[in-house]
Amino acid sequence: MIVTKTRTLVADYSKLPVRAGYAVKIDDKEIALFKVTNGKVYGIENRSPHPKGGVLTEGLVSGEYVFCPVYDWKISLSDGKVQAPDEGQVKTYQVEVEGDNVYIIS
Numbered sequence: 878m879i880v881t882k883t884r885t886l887v888a889d890y891s892k893l894p895v896r897a898g899y900a901v902k903i904d905d906k907e908i909a910l911f912k913v914t915n916g917k918v919y920g921i922e923n924r925s926p927h928p929k930g931g932v933l934t935e936g937l938v939s940g941e942y943v944f945c946p947v948y949d950w951k952i953s954l955s956d957g958k959v960q961a962p963d964e965g966q967v968k969t970y971q972v973e974v975e976g977d978n979v980y981i982i983s
């Protein structure tokens with residue numbers, strides 16, 4: 878079976894804020910983009926895995942982690958894993974940057 882991936886242009890790299898979230902939508906999925914200090918861009922589902930489901934673009938970014946604005950869970954931007962002592966995981970998306978174009982591969 879051949880699985881085809883879709884590359885969707887979602888943002889201008891130069892307009893992404895550093896160390897802050899930026900929400901984009903693909904179909905019905907809301908994705909949070911985060912440009913970290915080293916310039917890398919991560920894409921994760923824009924919902925905390927906690928039952929309260931905080932919006933992660935409103936969280937605080939530190940290094941390669943975002944802290945959920947509701948109960949402060951620490952979530953890895955690279956693999957989506959919630960750090961101990963809490964647990965859970967958010968979906969991560971592959972991001973590609975080409976010039977000023979930021980794409981999500983899904």
Ligand code: FES
Nearest residue numbers: 925927931945947
């Ligand atoms: S909503 Fe509770 S930690 Fe995010």
